[in-house]
Amino acid sequence: MNELVSTIAYVLDVMSEGTNLYHSWRVSIFASQFAKAIAPDERKTIFYASLLHDIGYLALPEHITHYLFTLEDPSQNPIVLSHPIIGAELTSQIPNLSMIAKLILNHHEWYNGKGYPLGKQRNEIPLGSQVILLADQIDMLLRNESVRGIKAVEKEISAWSNERASADLIDAAIKVLRDEGLFDEVSDKEKIPVVFNRVRAETGQVDIPSSADAVGIACEVFSQLIDTKHPSMIGHSKRVSVYAMLIALAMNLSHDEITRAKWAALLHDVGKLGIARSLINKPGKLTPQEFDTVKIHAIYTRELLETITDFREISIIASSDHERYDGKGYPMGLKGDKIPIATRIISVADSFDAMTSKRTYRKAMSKEAACEEIERCAGSQFDPRIVKEAIPVLRNLPISLM
Ligand SMILES: [Fe+2]
Ligand SMILES: [Fe+2]
Ligand SMILES: [Fe+2]
Structure with missing residues (x-):
């Protein structure tokens, strides 16, 4: 089942474009490291949910990273708006993955209630989903040409405090990005596979009996x-x-x-x-x-x-x-x-x-x-x-x- 999840992530990021866009991988790397700092018990679930978080995007004609601007205003595109629900529906069918489905369903909810699809806020949003949201938004930020270097990224994400994510989560994330040199590693496309494999091994596998x-x-x-x-x-x-x-x-x-x-x-x-x-x-x-x-x-x-x-x-x-x-x-x-x-x-x-x-x-x-x-x-x-x-x-x- 762990292989299955990794293979699906590969399909999402690589096969649809012929070149690896590393979105699922980089989001999983960030999410796993943030989880290690603030939700260690949920780290595995968060990691595997991150790998599949955008599975609902298969319904879009192009890879999700081409929708940078639509993501800011999802009401422009019904598939963007519903991709967390499509993703939850697909993953909830796999036995023992229902926790992953829940994290995927809520991965675009904002701490201030202005996210989608349900407009949940604060503690209504599972912590794991908040972690994935932040990891996802940081990945998108790194694709934005006008934001360069850790300082610029820090400035952007600090502005999301208690808006997109809780202040605590944002503080923890900034610390991780600074302390572990993670930022430099994942900014280099060549290094992403190496970091991904290291983080995956460190995170461990989810126990899903294969029947x-x-x-x-x-x-x-x-x-x-x-x-x-x-x-x-x-x-x-x-x-x-x-x-x-x-x-x-x-x-x-x-x-x-x-x-x-x-x-x-x-x-x-x-x-x-x-x-x-x-x-x-x-x-x-x-x-x-x-x-x-x-x-x-x-x-x-x-x-x-x-x-x-x-x-x-x-x-x-x-x-x-x-x-x-x-x-x-x-x-x-x-x-x-x-x-x-x-x-x-x-x-x-x-x-x-x-x-x-x-x-x-x-x-x-x-x-x-x-x-x-x-x-x-x-x-x-x-x-x-x-x-x-x-x-x-x-x-x-x-x-x-x-
Ligand atoms: Fe056929
Ligand atoms: Fe998404
Ligand atoms: Fe995403």
Whole structure:
């Protein structure tokens, strides 16, 4: 679970831009050091909440650091205004992370009651959220060209005393920035990864027992992250997972095999978090070059999932759904039974959902037409044995599932 949180933070800051903007990392570094000084018992929770604090921003077209001025006046943008709520909703589903959800919900509340989304004030705001707010605002300050050097930063944050944060918290933060030389370290982009790893090790891990339950829920949350970033794909991963499960049941696979198919289906497009929305939503056909870029998502899916121990087993299943039965697929050109059986099922389910969903450049196909197309590709794109079992299931799907 600790790896999961770190991976999501990586997706937020790196994959969406192709270059690391270090927002989540730098906020976590500051927050962890401030927490060490004023809320040592909550340090771990605060650190992990900081890593995910802006997860709700996935709904914005660009990385959150591009909204410097909107942040001062969030009423300009409904997503900015609601990102703490979206973030709390996403994280609250993971067992034992509900405390993190609460800190995320309140991370833009100001001590004087002028923050958002709920306009809480003073002690109504959890201390951890106040710490994250201050860390976040300092990170934004450092991105502002006109504020240079520790003295200038001190002057700015002193002015927030009892406005954005309590005077006590601000005093403690200034002390930390001065004493530990932290300010110099995090002002140098090259040094941020080193400092981040040191602070993470020092902070320690949150105790989250990893159970089958938690892994399943984490898969669901990942599929919702894709929906949040790419609204044109809403519900796609979930539907593919349901179709894959129905096909696996029809084939009398074991419980473990069915579970793997379901989970891997939820994750099969995770790599699309790293693909620009303009490409995923492009009205009209992609150019060959654009198509090559979109294809990279299969590799991203594999790389992302491999960093999480609990997902390692399904990473290959989830990232191979563009392989073809005849070996002419991507990314590896696997052929026939070399492709895991759960993947061969997901490929059919994925194509069926893609065809029966509306696209910007075409209408949705009927179930019957999609089934005919799948039958036509049996033996080339798809495993013919799976097509034989899948067609009766897909042809009779109730509309409410689609
Ligand atoms: Fe935020
Ligand atoms: Fe932030
Ligand atoms: Fe897909």
